[in-house]
Amino acid sequence: MxxxxxxxxxxxxxxxxxxxxxxxxxxxxxxxxxxxxxxxxxxxxxxxxxxxxxxxxxxxxxxxxQPRASLFYRSDIQREKLIAANVTQVIVVLAASPAYHRELLDRCLAASEEAGIQVLLALNKMDLPTSAEALRSLALYRDLGYEILALAAKVDLAPLRARLAGHTSVLVGQSGMGKSTIINRLVPEAAARVGDLSLALGSGRHTTTHAQLYHLDAATHIIDSPGLQEFGLQHVGPEGLARCFVEFREYLGKCKFNDCKHLSEPGCAISAAAERGMISPARQETYRTLVGQLMRKARRW
Ligand SMILES: Nc1nc2c(ncn2[C@@H]2O[C@H](COP(=O)(O)OP(=O)(O)OP(=O)(O)O)[C@@H](O)[C@H]2O)c(=O)[nH]1
Ligand SMILES: [Mg+2]
Ligand SMILES: [Zn+2]
Structure with missing residues (x-):
């Protein structure tokens, strides 16, 4: 031939x-x-x-x-940053020290909602004394329907292990939360570099510099990703954003104006719900910050 x-x-x-x-x-x-x-x-x-x-x-x-079943990504004004494809679960890893940023968590949740991927919040480092308070601060998210897993990756990974079976999960979160520590416990031969906290805190340096997928068994996979400092949601767009806040959904379509941005318009069902205590001020604040950023981008708005 x-x-x-x-x-x-x-x-x-x-x-x-x-x-x-x-x-x-x-x-x-x-x-x-x-x-x-x-x-x-x-x-x-x-x-x-x-x-x-x-x-x-x-x-x-x-x-x-090949066509993707899902895509988890963030997007700044200049460019998109793809984080993981074909995952069935986003695990946002949080900790009391260094303290997790609530707005970054909200952004991760919004991106997961937009991508239609289920989310698990893992509060790591439960062996630290300050973690109990951090766990209480997450009650809001449990009320929203997100599952919270209290974890001490250094001590016992069993609670998380049970949540991984059959999933392709991606670990996301700020630097120093313990994502790579989790990977190393799950996959001892991974030898993923784990950060020295004192160094990482001072310089804002990230220990993990690229995303890496590991197999736990034939049907179970997990992706480690570099620590997040920011999380742009330019791809969500102002129209879709409110829908990414799960507690807003039941009020959407009930505002006086069809094009309500749920900021300070009269007859806004979201603002009314917030005033009645049905939407937390913290979540409303994140939403407003995000809309503000998207509006600065889209001139139409
Ligand atoms: N006390 C305590 N420390 C932990 C636990 N898990 C991780 N750490 C520590 O947290 C620090 C950061 O851990 P990493 O696993 O490198 O964090 P990371 O999320 O991968 O960070 P980046 O790669 O920079 O995004 C290390 O010093 C770990 O030893 C835990 O369960 N308890
Ligand atoms: Mg890491
Ligand atoms: Zn409104």
Whole structure:
């Protein structure tokens, strides 16, 4: 035979690590190869299923991305930052020390709602004395229907392990919350770098610099991701944002004005609900901050 059959199916694989422009892809047979993309394409995430053209024994080019079941990402004004593809569960890892930021949590929740991915809140470091108070501060989220798991990854991972089975989960959250510590307990051979808290706190440095997928068993996978400092929601857009706040939903469509932004318009059902104590001031404040940011972007608004 002199010509290569172009119709021959390309090897397929899963992106198990994303370094921005370079990717580790695990082929269906288990071989791990290093891949680049065609042109300047970077919209590929850890967890993506891809078609690969081999360019060497352990090298290839990603030719195509297969349709995604889900995509968890954030977006600044300039660009989108893909965090994980095809996950079935977002686990927001929180801690009392360093203190978690409530607004960042709200942003992660909104992005999960937008992507239609179920969320679990894991309050880690329950062995620290200040954690009991942090757990109480999360009662609001339990009332909203989010599940809260109290955890001490350094001591016992059993409570979390039970919540992972059959899922592809992504661990997200600020730097220093203990995401990689969880990974190392789950996958001892992972040897993910774990931060020295005293160093991380001072410099704001992130220990984990790229997303990495690990297999726990054939049906259970987990992705470690770099610590989040910010979480833009430009992709949600002002119209969709209110729907991403679960407690707003029952009031949507009941405002006096169809195009109500739920800020200070007369006859706003959201503001009325907040005044009656049905919506927490903290969540309303996050919503207003986000709308303000989106409005500055969209001139129409
Ligand atoms: N006391 C206590 N410390 C913990 C626990 N889990 C993690 N830590 C500590 O928290 C620090 C940060 O842990 P990492 O796992 O590196 O945090 P990370 O979320 O992966 O941070 P980035 O990679 O920067 O996003 C380390 O010093 C861990 O030892 C825990 O359950 N209890
Ligand atoms: Mg880490
Ligand atoms: Zn309104």
């Amino acid at each position: 002199t010509s290569i059959d172009k119709r021959q199916a390309l090897p397929t694989g899963t992106v198990v690590a994303s370094y921005g422009r370079r990717f580790s892809v695990e082929l269906a047979g288990g071989l791990l190869i290093t891949c680049v993309t065609r042109g300047k394409r970077t919209n590929i995430a850890c967890g993506d299923h891809v078609d690969v053209a081999m360019t060497g024994d352990e090298q290839g080019v990603i030719e195509a991305t």
